[in-house]
Amino acid sequence: MSQTYDLRDQIEHLESLTGDGTELVTVTVPNSKSLGSIRERIAQEYASAENIKSDQTRDHVQQALKRVQRILRRYETTPESGLVVYAGIVDGDLISTAFDDLPAPVTESTYRCDDHFDLTPLVEAVTPNETFGLIVIERGGAAIGRLVGERIIPIRTFESQVMGKSRAGGQSAQRFERDRERQVHEFFQQVGDIATEAFTGDEGTVTSLVVGGTLATAKRFVSDGYLDHRLRNRLLGTYSVEYATVQGLDQLVEKADKQLLDAEQREGRERLDEFYSRLRAGELVAYGTEEVERAIEFGAVESVLIASTVSRDHRGELETAVEQQGGDGYVIDSDTERGSQFVAAFSGVGALLRFPVK
Numbered sequence: 001m002s003q004t005y006d007l008r009d010q011i012e013h014l015e016s017l018t019g020d021g022t023e024l025v026t027v028t029v030p031n032s033k034s035l036g037s038i039r040e041r042i043a044q045e046y047a048s049a050e051n052i053k054s055d056q057t058r059d060h061v062q063q064a065l066k067r068v069q070r071i072l073r074r075y076e077t078t079p080e081s082g083l084v085v086y087a088g089i090v091d092g093d094l095i096s097t098a099f100d101d102l103p104a105p106v107t108e109s110t111y112r113c114d115d116h117f118d119l120t121p122l123v124e125a126v127t128p129n130e131t132f133g134l135i136v137i138e139r140g141g142a143a144i145g146r147l148v149g150e151r152i153i154p155i156r157t158f159e160s161q162v163m164g165k166s167r168a169g170g171q172s173a174q175r176f177e178r179d180r181e182r183q184v185h186e187f188f189q190q191v192g193d194i195a196t197e198a199f200t201g202d203e204g205t206v207t208s209l210v211v212g213g214t215l216a217t218a219k220r221f222v223s224d225g226y227l228d229h230r231l232r233n234r235l236l237g238t239y240s241v242e243y244a245t246v247q248g249l250d251q252l253v254e255k256a257d258k259q260l261l262d263a264e265q266r267e268g269r270e271r272l273d274e275f276y277s278r279l280r281a282g283e284l285v286a287y288g289t290e291e292v293e294r295a296i297e298f299g300a301v302e303s304v305l306i307a308s309t310v311s312r313d314h315r316g317e318l319e320t321a322v323e324q325q326g327g328d329g330y331v332i333d334s335d336t337e338r339g340s341q342f343v344a345a346f347s348g349v350g351a352l353l354r355f356p357v358k
Helices: 003-015 035-051 057-071 120-126 173-200 217-221 246-255 261-281 289-297 312-324 338-344
Strands: 024-029 084-091 095-098 109-114 131-138 141-148 151-159 206-215 235-240 286-289 301-307 328-332 349-353
Touching: 003 206, 024 057, 024 095, 024 338, 035 109, 057 120, 084 173, 084 261, 095 173, 095 261, 109 141, 109 206, 131 173, 131 286, 131 328, 141 173, 141 246, 151 173, 151 217, 151 246, 206 217, 206 246, 217 235, 235 246, 246 286, 246 338, 261 286, 261 301, 261 349, 289 301, 289 312, 289 349, 301 338, 312 328, 328 338
Parallel strands: 131 206, 206 235, 301 328
Antiparallel strands: 024 084, 024 109, 084 095, 131 141, 141 151, 286 349, 301 349
């Protein structure tokens, strides 16, 4: 199951916690920082806490710092990706948690005592560090969007004013061709200008981009210089896509998935595609919580598909049960169009089966 979705759930939980005062402790340690120096800092903060006037606040801060010291003693050296520790009194209970294998390294050494935890390193760890530009272009129109993680963000779709290949009666072939070429040029220029604004503007320059559409049209748009040089240098490729629509953007991501998605994301999309393919063919699938849980009881589940909107505990229960039977679990991002459809149709729970369950 994706570590990213577990982290998002934990961020949401930690975000909901507040202390009565500046009693919640956050400690972050990058790999470059020795734990010895951090232990010294925490000992100094514990001693300094004696000066806090409020008996309750002093007691709560020192309890939190003792817990941090206990957690730090578990480690001989700083973990490769760094360490983040949270501790504090919430609703009368001392709570704590540590993160030592974040997907993105901790970059700063911090100590903070506040009425809330500083979740910046966790948020940075689940924020995609790459954004891709998507352009689909054909004679009849164009669609432009961004890909962030697995989520496609449509920016603009529009129709072109390029004439068809059949000229009006009485119009000379040469004049018709000149007018049509002018329209193509103006349309390509418009698409290039919008792409430049969308992919190099206020939201920053995209990491890379892909272009799709009628292949001859897409290749001509690129080769004839309508892309800004900053984008042309980041082009990953051109792909054949049928529709210059939001649907076409999704198709472009499918065609360029090896360039745009990591292995885990690709595998999740492939499993969801297989689920729908089997569903259409009336083959081995189950959907909905009750039906999938029943299939698990019979040991029939090959892969379980669970939307990111399903609670972390329930996701974990389903995943663990399936893995114990030699199967796999996949999280489907509900922020994507495909994911939201999966949630709406099947409550976000589905499975590929090894054999039918009566």
